[in-house]
Amino acid sequence: MPSRFVATLAIAAALTQGARAETSLERGAYLVKGPVACGNCHTNPAPGSPELGGGTRFTDIAFTAIAANLTPDPETGIAQWTDAELVNGIRNGKRPRGSTIGPPMPVLAYRGMSDDDAKAVVAYLRGVKPVVNRTARSTYRIPLPDSWGPTVTSVPAVSDADPVKYGDYIVNSLAHCTECHSRPVDGGGVDRVNGLGAGGQVFRGPWGLSQAPNITPSGVGHYSDAELKKIITTGERPDGSKLKPPMAVSYYASMTDKDLSAVIAYLRSMPKK
């Protein structure tokens, strides 16, 4: 091959690389507005509510929880948390002074979030418009654990080269699909070992009741890839019926096609439940 041609190829490759390389802030914006969907809970669904301003109320037999203000307001938001404290809050469910962040914050899913992705989420939060909103305190009728497990200090990045592995990461650690879609256990929480993806959890809200179905191949295996993508990103089934809340459909709508394909590759690989 003539060397000029090789050099041109190298430049072309470098250019495509450059065009694709995402900054941490861009990655954070994609994650928060897409698969990790912090705003599905932390942005109040009441019309006109500010992004991530908190105040959404979650009622369950075991708790009345109020989502916190995640904007960088110094008094009522998270401006005073350091980056490390925020990463620790997301992955270990601990506040800077040691108290435990309670459900339904999906800490058990976010425990698997990579260092790079957790830092990217924090970079995005820092740039959200600050709003003054002192949210009410949550009440838990069950004791919260001192910790959600051994302290997570570092999680390596997960390569997107293998769709099944990367889909596992999205489903279980970013988009927290299995926090809702796994079999519930008495006393709260889900069985992520034997009931992963099995469904059964019931959600109460202004919509009445909804129940998360089985998302392993025995539950959703009959849908085509295109049908699954449509359900996940629009909430509409092939028969035209619409999913009730609280699935983060409006967030998953901005997931890249590559990430959605990885999600589906992983769902198809799950052991049947």
Ligand code: HEC
């Ligand atoms: C399924 C709902 C849900 C999702 C999704 C969610 N959270 Fe939360 N989060 C909550 C609730 C509810 C609380 C309040 C819990 C309590 O009072 O103990 C909370 C509390 C927090 C706190 C503690 C704030 C404080 O001032 O005490 C932080 C930090 C936090 N969430 C960050 C995040 C980030 C970042 C994301 C996205 C990566 C996220 N949360 C996604 C429901 C959620």
Ligand code: HEC
């Ligand atoms: C906050 C809880 C929650 C999260 C997170 C969530 N879901 Fe759901 N999902 C539900 C509920 C509840 C339903 C059923 C709604 C109904 O029947 O009206 C549902 C329905 C579905 C369905 C329809 C299945 C059928 O048989 O028609 C699919 C597919 C699905 N979810 C996949 C996913 C995937 C993939 C993710 C992650 C990318 C996800 N869900 C995240 C709660 C959730």
